[in-house]
Amino acid sequence: MTIVNASGDVVEQGWTTVESLEGYGPHHGIIVSPAVLLDSFDEADHVSLSHTGVRLSVEDDVSEIAAYVPHLGLIELVFAQFKDGRPYSTALTLRRDYKFTHELRASGDVLPDQAIFLIRSGFSSVDVPDQFTAQEFKKSLMAYSVAYQSAHDSHVSLIDDLRRSTPDVAAE
């Protein structure tokens, strides 16, 4: 499995996806389902949560794990189909409403040509599907140096016709 970061570079994978907690201690860096999270973790145990990730399908409702979200070490949003764009809005909600600041990973059916949309929507890493390469993701990320919307990335400059006179935005 290959993980690329928001710059398209391959990064060391520190997380293991598990179906149950059997054989894992609290500080292992594991990614679990929302059901396991709710069953086995204490929402007040922020230390354990910081070593825990959760993977959400497009059908999962973030509000059900709301109390855990700000303390989780990682959230993975699984794309059921590249055409199903719900995770883009979920990413925005996690960053904005839940103030989630840690790794937000895209996995499942994602295309290299979507890389820039993912990063700009707030994802910070991508689990590269087997049929693609990290280079393809990086190349696609670098395809644009400008954009019209302010978003969650840094290497793209804003075409800020509309916001040229709104200095407050720079502070964001």
Next chain:
Amino acid sequence: MYVYDSLDKTLLNQRVAEFRDQVQRRLDGDLTEDQFKPLRLMNGLYLQLHAYMLRVAIPYGTLSSDQMRKLAYVAKTYDRGYGHFTTRQNIQFNWIELSTAPDLLYDLSEVDLHAIQTSGNCIRNVTADPYAGAAADELDDPRIWSEVIRQWSTLHPEFSFLPRKFKIAVTGSEADRAAIKFHDIGLKIVRNNEGVLGFAVYVGGGQGRTPIVAPLIKAFLPAPDLLRYLDAVLRVYNRHGRRDNIYKARIKILVDSMGADSFAAEVASEFNRLDPKLLSVRDDDVSRLRDMFAQPYLRPDPDSSSSFEDLVKKSPRLGPWFKSNAHPHKTPGYSIVTISLKPIGGIPGDATAEQMFGIADLADRFSLGEIRVTYTQNLILPHVRQADLFVLWQELERLNLATPNVGLASDIIACPGLDYCSLANARSIPISQRISERFANLNAQHDVGPLDIRISGCINACGHHHAGHIGILGVDKKGEERYQLTLGGQGNGESAVGKIVGPGFDEDGIVDAVETVVSTYLSLRTEGEVFSQTLARTGQDPFKERLYDNR
């Protein structure tokens, strides 16, 4: 007009380069057709019955003469010498080679034209009132706000993979010439009681197999909140729109099933969560755009009208053309002129390269270099001095573009139908040609008065048949092409969905049926009544009797 700066140009060039790379990977065999399909569809390239079809955006229906020349050049160089203007204020080229498509797009980018978001489940090309900037009844220029939306929606990271395509239309006038209530979002520029500029927001209109006139979701949205509100609407749709059934995926189904009120409440709650600083469009922000769209000064020339009237007497053919194809401009002595792309027996919306070159030159001579595209598949020269109308008319005659039929029986909207489209049940273009020929007598058409005939080759309703006074829908009945007739739709000003009259017709039958409907109207109408008024007064029954009695 909006002028691209270096950043706009950079983005467009990068899009062209990205697409060139995608096409190359396909030609080299690195991408399968399945993998390539979503990529080409994000750039307006469809695989049709006979060839690739490329759909080029004409943002809010505004073209400069140089852009028109480039489209003419493209038609000549990459297609078979013509282009097809559509009801979406786009132009389509039907005979494109995949290997040359990147060069074509590069050529277009030289005049700031592109195919970005002309297909796919994203926010499509924004459409607007074609009379923008020239209409007397305009509160504010819809192109300013359409450009704001164009920028916000272009390659939007969050909203490029929606449940289904998404279409936004803007009008600044009381008379709705953009059919805003048949769009996913329709925006009407209004002022509130304090004189503050804003929008009435209609959400969830559409055609296709479930035609719906959009309900009003917000009566007054202050202009600075426009993008924040659109952002909220799109997020609610992206989250909750149906993805299990392509026929139920449009926002109209979501609004309908939630109910307009609870949909509006959900949008309001999302709106309140959004940081106003990030998306607010302040008046000083748009001043640059406002300057770009400001109409160059036209010297009022009221005398020009009276001298023109003398000319009308000289040519009996000029009078009808002036009556149907010219509309009053906000500046005295000027006209908004519609160029009919509906010659008798022709293909609605088609223009040859020579015609496009000619129109570009006429726009430079007579209309400040500006051209508009209407959703009824015609073109417009928005700022013509009446003193120039006679010469303009002569030039248009020479180009076979002066058919005096705008708004009349032969000004038919038709989709490509079975001649091009892989989804079609039946042919549309030949039906429209035959109806047009049936009404070839233009004086008779003027006598019949305003009549809106619209044809779609299948229930996707690309030809807006639901919204025509007379709507024709191609259906497949045991492998046979049949046509269903609807009456009472409205797409211009008012919005209403037509009702099916009765059993369908074959190809000959439908042409006769349209004639029967028109002659029935002529026998029923009272002094000064137009078709839609007569129908509203009498209902469908007298029409049904005449259509089906002698069967």
